Amino acid sequence: MRAWITMLTLGAVVIIATGLPLRIRMDRPRLGTPMIQEPGTPLEVYLRTSLPWAAPAMQLTLEDDAGASFPLAVSDRWWRGNILCLTSRLPELRDGRYTLRIRTPRQDLRQPGAVFVRRTWPQEYILVQAGDFPPPGMADLMPQFIEEMNILQPEAVLGSGDISYDVRAEWYAFLLENLAQLEMPFLAAPGNHERKGWAAYLRAFGPGPQRADLGPLTVLSLDSAHGRDQFTPSEFQWLKQQLEHLEGRTPIIQLHHPVIPPDRTIRGESGGSGGALQGFRGPFMELCRAHNVPIVLSGHWHSDAIFDDKGNLRDDRPDFPGTHYAVVTALGNEVRKVTRWPHAYHGYRILTFRGGTFLGETYDLAGTGKPGPIASVPLGNLHAHTLPDGAVELRNDLNASFASAQASLVASRPDLVPDQGLLVRVIPSGARFIYRVRLPLPAHSVRVVRLQEAR
Amino acid sequence: MIAAWLFLYLGNLVHCLAIYGLEFQSPRFAIILFPIAFLPLPILLKRHRPALFAAVPIRVLSATGLVAALLFMRGLNLDHWQTPDIMPSILVAVMGIASLWVALADPHREDGAMIWLRIGIWQLTGFLHPGLPLAGASIFAFAGACGYLAPVPFTSCSAKAPRAFPAALVLGLVLAKPWWDYSANPGWAPDLAAWGLGAALTYLAPLRRLGCKVPMWAIYVLMAALFVAYLPPLGWAWGILLGMAWGWIWQRLGRPLPFRPLSYGLLLGLALSFALHANLQIPVLRHLLWLGN
Incomplete structure (x- = not known):
């Protein structure tokens, strides 16, 4: 005793x-x-x-x-x-x-x-997915990405791992400072590089896995890293439970590691990449099939790829039935060519939805007027620039049009109106006021928005 | 006390390093590994300089270990272990040396069911923070050095003593599965607590008698089955069964306990377990590592 x-x-x-x-x-x-x-x-x-x-x-x-x-x-x-x-x-x-x-x-x-x-969700809307964020040395790409997101106004931004390539507190502070400027939810999933400084990742983003219900969607962000490219039994069980309790929502899954290995589509420029999910791959794909998961998002390869649920690289067409296993190119780290897909650039994926229905995840890289296979959206083609008179110039160099892009204008009075578009909100910020204006932004267009006296 | 060194310090150190990251190239990492790398040194010292293991030195060392545990846990409370930081590495090394020293000083101290229950409770505190069982090892060391944990007479089992190294190695392979499964999530703690309870249960007379009759190969088969049949929802049952298997082995081991084979066997088992679970691409093996994979 x-x-x-x-x-x-x-x-x-x-x-x-x-x-x-x-x-x-x-x-x-x-x-x-x-x-x-x-x-x-x-x-x-x-x-x-x-x-x-x-x-x-x-x-x-x-x-x-x-x-x-x-x-x-x-x-x-x-x-x-x-x-x-x-x-x-x-x-x-x-x-x-x-x-x-x-x-x-x-x-x-x-x-x-x-x-x-959020009270309501638009009939048609977009999500953005990015992975393999800029490392130190490529830091300029981070504010560029934030600017593009605040123009595009997706309902959420999904960070599919390797958000940080540096474990130093200063680098995490830089990342968090940038991500805090996103005007929409940011959903994080860890990658293999975060494991090198796991304490720093946990401090910044907290532990996973996580579920986020976004109107008609449920986004499940998984931890496929565990230091070894896998789900483990407890996480797989958590995933099963979540998929059994969707309450009518459409499930979207993000994880860092691609589910399908490149196998025969691999080319010799993968820079040591090409690794895929090891633990529970078969049961995971079976689960996706059983619960009609329209798309599984991942990164890791620094290269675009999309596979169907039979493991085939779908560089023939973007609209095929079954689960899409999509891999996104690097947002900011070195780009690679892992599969036979020949294009390599920094970018992110725009996923389009109508209600709970998934419409597509590919970009019209060839400029044919309709989405092509595999390609993600190249970074650096959307800009917001404040002109000397306070007007804001929105510039879209992409082969894609956006029905509701946002311009943010600053004025010293709260009672002005924009000369075009829809004023959605005026936010006091110290002695000034920030005007949020939404307007259509067609492909390859420039729009200049000015504030003027209300008539 | 050897049990506390093995299962609170050594085991949870490997677990924490697996969670928070290993930097083999970093010289600071060598500080953490100091008590393990120099394991033979105190054993030699005990043989040639027994005075270093007398009551006064071990009390001073165990008190230092306790203070180190307090500082270590104070730094980690509400935080995560930044393994490249030098101060936590030094504190963990001091905690390890204190635990090791006391365990070597009196290998007979604390045997019996109670030590396993206490180890189980400390594993349960891992729910609060994965580093807390490490502090438990320091508390064991302090309580043992100050004479609060009395030696418990050991009743030998009639069965032949197994070889300590392979037994500890197999245990290390199996015991770590909840750690690799849950990672930073504290869900592993109840499973490890159940393991302590299972080991304690084997000291009940009927189970002790049964344990002495069960052939050693059958215990290994049970542990192999538990290696394959790990299911998170039944983790508590898995833990009790594994604890019973280990309790039966522990009671067969010769006294004084073979310190070095147990330490190295467990360490190698844990490291091998980590390496195996990190390499699921191995064709046949991956089905054996996680049930349903």
Whole structure:
């Protein structure tokens, strides 16, 4: 008995001594694993506490881009050791991006891009997927990508792994600073390079896997890395459970490693790449077939490829039945040619949907007026440029038209109107006002948007 | 105390390094591995300088280990282990040396069911943070060095003593499966706690008698079956069965416990297990590594 008392006392002393004063860590929602919900629905906030079953007094608020603060009343809480889940009801806020802020007597924690309020979804909309982000030395491509996303306004941006090639805190700070400027949810899945500094990745984006319900879609972001190109049994089981509880939504899956190996389509310029998912590949493909998963997104090869569910590289046509196993080129790291597909450039995929129906994921690289096979969208062909008179020039050099691109204009007054397009919001920002204007942006076009007096 | 060194320190160190990353080229990594790389040194020292393992030196060392554990866990609370950082590496090395020293000082201290229950409880604390069982090893060392953990008389099993190295190697191969499965997710902790419970259960008289009768090859077959038949939803049952298999082996091992073969066997088993589970492209093997793969 003495031994037990001693051991338990020493254990308690170590746990208490390391956990005081009481502190918390925000695990979810956060940038990389955000919540996208309608007002009135329960918002679950997952925290880690420095001591099990003990938490400091907390104030939860949501802050919009204009800095307005909205308190969250906690209606329910449950503990599992040092995991604390707080449930609150999302207040009647306008649609948009919110920063989750938690204040305790010792901490003031903020997570920009953690919560998105969405009431309705457009009939047709897009998601963007990117992988193998710019490494140090190619850092200029990151702001370029953010600018393009804020013009395109996809419903979410999916980061399919190798988001960071550098484990240094300064590099993660650079990435987070850029990603926090995205005006839409960013959903992160880890890649093999993040494993080299796993602590840094977990600090930045939190643990996976994660599920995000985006209107008629469910995006499942998986961790295929595990240091060894595989799902493991517990993650595979989690995936099965999620696919069995879709509640009518269309599932989209992202993971870092391509599911199908290049096999006979491989060419000799793969730069050591060409690796594919090892663990649970067969059962995973069977699961995708059974649950009608329209597309599985991945990166890793730094090269575009799309396979059908029989493992064939589909460089013949973009519209084929069954699950599309798509691989996206690198957003910013070196580009390669892994399969017989001959094109190599930095880019990202635009996925188009009508309701819950997947329409396509390829780009019209040849300029034929309709989507071609395999190709992703080349980076660096969409620009927003502020002219000396305050007007904004949107330039589209792509072979693709966009029904609703966004221009952001700055003015010192809130009562102006744009000379074209639809004014969607005016956001106070210090002494100035940011105007968000949506307008069509045809292929190979330039649009100049100006603010003017309301008539 | 050897059990605490093996299964709280050595096992969880490999687990943490597998989660947070190994940088073999980094000189800082050598600091973490110091207690393992120089394992034969304290064994030699004990033979030639037994005074270094007397009560006072081990109390001082175990107290240092406890302080190192406190500092290590304080730095990791609500955070993740940045393995290239030098200070946590030094603290972990100090914790390891303290645990190793006390384990060598008195290999008879703490035998019996209770040690396995305590190890199981410390594995369960891995739910709070994967580094916490490492601190458990330091607490064991401190409590043992200060005489709070009394030696427990060992009742020998009539069965022939197995070879410690292969037994520990096989255990290392199997025991690590929940770690490779869950990675940074704390879901592995209940499975490892169940393993401790299973080992403790083998000290119940009927199970002890049964354990002495079961042939060694049958225990190996059971462990091989558990290597293949790992299912996360039944992890607790898997853990209890593996714990029982190990408890039966532990009771057959000769006393004093063969320290070096057990340490190296377990370490090699864990490393081999990691390497195997990291190479699922091997055609036949991959079906054996994860059931349903």
